Amino acid sequence: MMTDRKFAIVTTIAAVAALAAAGSVRAGGDKIMFPAEYAKGTVYLTLDRPENKQVREYYTSQAAIDAAKKGAPLPTGTVITVVQYAAQLDAQGNPAKDANGRFIKTNTIQGYTVMEKQAGWGSEYPESKRNGEWEYQVFRADKTPNTNANLDSCFNCHKPQFSNDFVYTYDKMKVAAR
Numbered sequence: 001m002m003t004d005r006k007f008a009i010v011t012t013i014a015a016v017a018a019l020a021a022a023g024s025v026r027a028g029g030d031k032i033m034f035p036a037e038y039a040k041g042t043v044y045l046t047l048d049r050p051e052n053k054q055v056r057e058y059y060t061s062q063a064a065i066d067a068a069k070k071g072a073p074l075p076t077g078t079v080i081t082v083v084q085y086a087a088q089l090d091a092q093g094n095p096a097k098d099a100n101g102r103f104i105k106t107n108t109i110q111g112y113t114v115m116e117k118q119a120g121w122g123s124e125y126p127e128s129k130r131n132g133e134w135e136y137q138v139f140r141a142d143k144t145p146n147t148n149a150n151l152d153s154c155f156n157c158h159k160p161q162f163s164n165d166f167v168y169t170y171d172k173m174k175v176a177a178r
């Protein structure tokens with residue numbers, strides 16, 4: 001009797017340990033590592049964001065741009081990185097503009113939003129959430145994940161773009177310079 005209980009406790013401890021180990025397997029946005037090589041890709045779009053006083057640069061690989069130009073889904077391994085620069089401000093605190101009326105970026109990066117596509121990613125999600133094989137993550141200026149980000153919101157808002165491989169700026173990739 002005593003031995004049985006001991007055994008039960010030991011197996012419970014083992015089960016809890018196994019669960020804890022399973023918990024350390026990367027899930028969701030934690031699968032995305034900071035895209036340290038993003039600057040080796042192409043800037044296919046630059047947007048001024050008045051509401052954040054930012055200039056955002058959209059980076060991806062040439063392979064992704066080539067696929068979009070063919071109207072094809074983006075290749076496995078595609079990473080899209082949006083780099084958020086603080087805009088230069090005028091004396092009134094509004095974004096200053098260059099001769100073309102565009103914002104001027106400073107050297108201050110305020111954060112990064114990233115989406116990455118890898119084989120098999122997303123298979124654990126219900127169809128109502130899943131965005132193909134994409135995962136989403138937000139990184140702070142120091143390149144660590146922003147744990148306050150609501151990653152479900154990324155899935156919800158990008159889902160209607162399914163016919164463009166969940167990418168809003170797919171058409172901008174199509175017209176990106178080579």
Ligand code: HEC
Nearest residue numbers: 080082113114115136137149150153154157166167168169
């Ligand atoms: C309310 C809708 C909405 C939400 C929520 C949203 N996005 Fe987006 N996302 C957009 C739109 C619209 C664009 C197109 C360009 C732009 O406005 O930045 C975009 C563009 C992007 C891009 C560039 C590739 C593309 O699809 O054009 C990335 C990367 C991205 N978002 C990541 C994220 C991440 C990460 C999250 C969650 C933290 C997120 N988005 C949440 C609407 C959304």
